[in-house]
Amino acid sequence: MDWYVFTFLTQDGLTTGAIYALIALALVLVFAVTRVILVGQGDFVTLSALTLATLQAGKTPATVWLLLGGASLVCVKMLAAAAREGRLAQAPRILLMQMTLPCVLALVCWLVEPATLPGALKVLLSIVIIAPLGPVLYRLVYQPVAQASVLQLLIISVAIHIAVIGISLWIFGAEGFRTLPFTSGNLDLGEVSISLQSVLVIGIALALIVALYLFFGHTLYGKALRATAFNQRGAQLVGVPTDLAGSHAFLLAAIIGAVSGILIGPITTLYYDSGFLITLKGFVAAIIGGMASYPLAAAGAFLVGLLESFASFWVSAYKEVIVFTLVLPVLLWLSLTTHHVEEEQH
Amino acid sequence: MQRKLMLPLGLSLALALLGPLLLPDYQVTLVNYIGLYSIVALGLVLLTGIGGLTSFGQAAFVGIGAYSTAVLTTALGLSPWLGLLVGLGLTGLIALVLGMLTLRLSGHYLPLGTLAWGLSIFYLFGNLPHLGGYGGINNIPTVSLLGWELSDARDFNVLIWLVIAAVIWLISNLLDSREGRAIRALKYGTVMTEAMGVHSGRSKLVIFVVAALLAALSGWLYAHMQRFVNPTPFSINMGIEYLFMIVLGGAASLLGAIFGATLLTVLKQWLQDLLPQLFGQGGNFEMIFFGILIVLCMQYARAGLWPLISARLPKRAGGTPAPPDLDTPPLPRREALPEHAVLLRADGVVKRFGGLVANNNMNLQVNSGEITALIGPNGAGKSTLFNLLSGVLPPSAGEIHFRDQRIDQLSSRRINALGVSRTFQHVRLVPDMTVLENVSLGAHRRGHAGLLRTCLHLERGEEGALLAEAARQIERVGLGEHLLDEAGNLPLGKQRIVEIARALCADPYLLLLDEPAAGLRHLEKQALGALLRRLREEGMGVLLVEHDMDFVMDLADHVVVMEFGEKLASGLPHAIQENPAVMAAYLGGAE
Known part of the structure; x- marks a missing residue:
């Protein structure tokens, strides 16, 4: 391997590693707050990239109808609950809160010719369509079973992921998509040539990671979310609304997923079902962080990215095997070092 | 069969x-x-x-x-x-x-x-x-x-x-x-x-x-x-489908x-024919269907569909199994110990949870043929000490010995093997097993049959002896009438007694009881007291955490009082009752 290939592979590995880091952070975040292992995290990535690709092709993305449908179901559930509890006076407020954004987005997509939108607006529109899917997912699927065991929640996650890739195949078809690159420039540093695209991806990913760190470490609401993660009942007792916390964790996860989709779209060809492998690589990173540590998970993600990049150069057919086999030594290390005491069950 | x-x-x-x-x-x-x-x-x-x-x-x-x-x-x-x-x-x-x-x-x-x-x-x-x-x-x-x-x-x-x-x-x-x-x-x-x-x-x-x-x-x-x-x-998709089968059928x-394998296979065949006619080709619509079906199943019928059906099937009479044969020869017992020998000794035991010191420099001794009571206000650290003694938690410092062996770094399983058996403050029974089955868990170490013999049911002799031992202990604690009832259906007080029977099934030298009298009625408390006295006469050592002062003072040979994680006093029951520091701790500063 020569110097050129080496720098290319390193760059490639760091770029995808940055995406995996974002995915890993979202997984750790959602798990910490809701105990849900969000297998569908990668699906936010593909849905947002494919939505952008559809917009760039000048067509209306069907994900907006998915959002409209999901939000309507949430509304029906909330209205039914309000009716049962005799709070029907709240109906207009529920409708307003839940339906405004989806309806506005649907109107925009319906009235505006996508081809006429400037590139940045297409990106923004994709993110704004995908992000609310997070809370919709939480309210429809997870909130009714918030007390279920981690294992039951995991089975639900897998089931909903299977449904989502079915829907994704239906609306996007089986062929792969790649979105337009943000920039095609290169940064020449002597013998090393760095693509601006990579710099942009890594930069935005790092910025997001720092923003999350500041949010959780230095804002009251971030701390409240962490408290929920630590002890749900305790947080509830001191006035943290835990249902809202779950919904917001899913919103954050969906935003992170949507942004990741925009970032990865120009680098990799994505198919309707690519999300699963993306999630799993995020998992490998999150497992390296013991499903609890944000910095370790991020470091693990870069390791996964590099490993994948170099493996695809040397033994392309085995690159997935190598990445997933990395889990084994990590699990061994975890199982030798952690003294797991189960929580008291009441 | x-x-x-x-x-x-x-x-x-x-x-x-x-x-x-x-x-x-x-x-x-x-x-x-x-x-x-x-x-x-x-x-x-x-x-x-x-x-x-x-x-x-x-x-x-x-x-x-x-x-x-x-x-x-x-x-x-x-x-x-x-x-x-x-x-x-x-x-x-x-x-x-x-x-x-x-x-x-x-x-x-x-x-x-x-x-x-x-x-x-x-x-x-x-x-x-x-x-x-x-x-x-x-x-x-x-x-x-x-x-x-x-x-x-x-x-x-x-x-x-x-x-x-x-x-x-x-x-x-x-x-x-x-x-x-x-x-x-x-x-x-x-x-x-x-x-x-x-x-x-x-x-x-x-x-x-x-x-x-x-x-x-x-x-x-x-x-x-x-x-x-x-x-x-x-x-991996097929791996997921296998799991869906049992979630759907009844895990x-x-x-x-x-039932789940049948349902999923037949439904899939049928949907693969039907759905493309409704939605057109080029989709994998049955995946959407199954994904949503599993989510709904987990939301509304978490035990799966088969239990819903079997609940509607006619029940046949005579479904209860026969109680074990009490004439089965008893299991071998541990060799007896001399009376008033030191069983358990804790020296300078410390337990920290982060910055919180739950136990500080605790000393404690329990002898065979004696009942030692551990008392103290709520939050004094009694349950933590119990968990340290039984190996559920490791101490941060200090030593614990059982007979002549150091046990503070041993797992609870190894400590149980030495002859220490315990009950829990928050009852831990398997609610869907019978009292008999729950209690026989305590005798687990007294059976030895391997997996193969078990699967072929070649260990029925040993199994009979284990169940008979469990039945004897249930009889001994006075729950004979509940032998074949599901443990989860008993009132809480009786569940505590089931835990004692389970602990006794291990043929222990030392019994650790965490608030055994809580939730018992007066007569039941008297029966429990009588049982503990009998055990003492047989040479067993008993360490008891309890809040009921009358019960404790009547029964115990030796009382240890804890407050704020430390030992406040220890001695004979009547001396403890008159100890001014203990009275202050309980009554809130009676000066």
Whole structure:
């Protein structure tokens, strides 16, 4: 391997590693707050990239109808609950809160010719369509079973992921998509040539990671979310609304997923079902962080990215095997070092 | 034979014998596939519904079973039976390694590990040399069994459903045994089982390996029935489908596995015909359907669909099992100890939780043939000390000795083996097992039958002795009338007494009782006091945490008072009652 290939592979590995880091952070975040292992995290990535690709092709993305449908179901559930509890006076407020954004987005997509939108607006529109899917997912699927065991929640996650890739195949078809690159420039540093695209991806990913760190470490609401993660009942007792916390964790996860989709779209060809492998690589990173540590998970993600990049150069057919086999030594290390005491069950 | 076994066994035997005679070709093939899926699903029921663990990687184990025999019989021309052995051996080995890596961690690492492993093995099947790539391996030979050549689907129909009948028999034998009770207790947490001397990690490993072996067996049958293998049926999606089968059917019952496998297979066939007519081609609409169906199932019928159906089936009378035969010779006991010998000694024990010091420099001694009471206000650190003494938590500093052995770094299981048995402040019974079964968990270490003998029910002599011992202890604590009641249905006070019987089943030298009298009525408290006095006379040492002062002062030979994690006073009951520091602690500064 020569110097050129080496720098290319390193760059490639760091770029995808940055995406995996974002995915890993979202997984750790959602798990910490809701105990849900969000297998569908990668699906936010593909849905947002494919939505952008559809917009760039000048067509209306069907994900907006998915959002409209999901939000309507949430509304029906909330209205039914309000009716049962005799709070029907709240109906207009529920409708307003839940339906405004989806309806506005649907109107925009319906009235505006996508081809006429400037590139940045297409990106923004994709993110704004995908992000609310997070809370919709939480309210429809997870909130009714918030007390279920981690294992039951995991089975639900897998089931909903299977449904989502079915829907994704239906609306996007089986062929792969790649979105337009943000920039095609290169940064020449002597013998090393760095693509601006990579710099942009890594930069935005790092910025997001720092923003999350500041949010959780230095804002009251971030701390409240962490408290929920630590002890749900305790947080509830001191006035943290835990249902809202779950919904917001899913919103954050969906935003992170949507942004990741925009970032990865120009680098990799994505198919309707690519999300699963993306999630799993995020998992490998999150497992390296013991499903609890944000910095370790991020470091693990870069390791996964590099490993994948170099493996695809040397033994392309085995690159997935190598990445997933990395889990084994990590699990061994975890199982030798952690003294797991189960929580008291009441 | 147990009555609840009659339906599943009858069903599979009927399908084995009558299926090939009565069904048309298409249905025979369908029933074969349902059977192959059912074998995998039965393993998953043991693992998930009963053991509380989950795997998404069962399809990969099926693949190992199928590919092992495919390679050995085609490339090397060896016997399919050797293929079966190698497939099972390889699968067992992989499951063992994977299990040992993940089972010590919290519950979600195993499914995540199997997800990653299931994906890896799928790519390996497609890419390893000599496995035929994604095209697969052709011309796998047929199997012959004692001169019976299994050449078509009808032959396999017989074999597959005979195998299922055998699997059902073996699994229910396993569940109805000492090992089985340890497995059934797993999903309620391992603190209790470990304290009863059960090696819970081993139980988890056993069910994971058994489930993997069943999957490999299904793979072997598949390879010789199809006479062709390729990677597709062993993908992670199939692994997920196996799990869906038992979630849909009913994860905790053997019939639920077969019902779920049938439902999913038939529904899938039907939807694959129907949905494209409604929504057009080019979709995979049944995936959307099944995904949503599973979510709804988890939201509204978490136990699966089979329990809903079986609740409507007519109940047959006489379903209760017979109580154990009390004339069975008793189990061997530990050698007796001299009276008033030192059993347990704690010296300078400290326990910190982060910045909180729950126990500070605690000293304590318990002698044989004496009742020592540990009292103190709420939050004084009594339960923490109990957990340190019984090995549930390791102390931060200090030493604990039991007889002449240092035990502060031992696990609760090892401490139980030395002769220390305990109850819990928050009752830890397995609610869906009978009182008899719960109590016999305490005698776990007094049985020795291995897995194979258990599955074949060759350990009935030992089993009878264990159950008889449990029944005697239940009689002794005065709960004889509740012998065969489900433990979860008893009032809380009686559940505490069940815990005492369970602790006694271990034939301990030292009994640790955490608030045994809480929730008892007056007469029940008197009976408990009488029982503890009898145990004292027999030479047992008792350490008691209790809030009821009358009860304690009446009973105890020695009282230790704790406050703020430290020892406040110790001595004879009447001296403690007059101790001004103790009165201040209890009455809030009586000066």
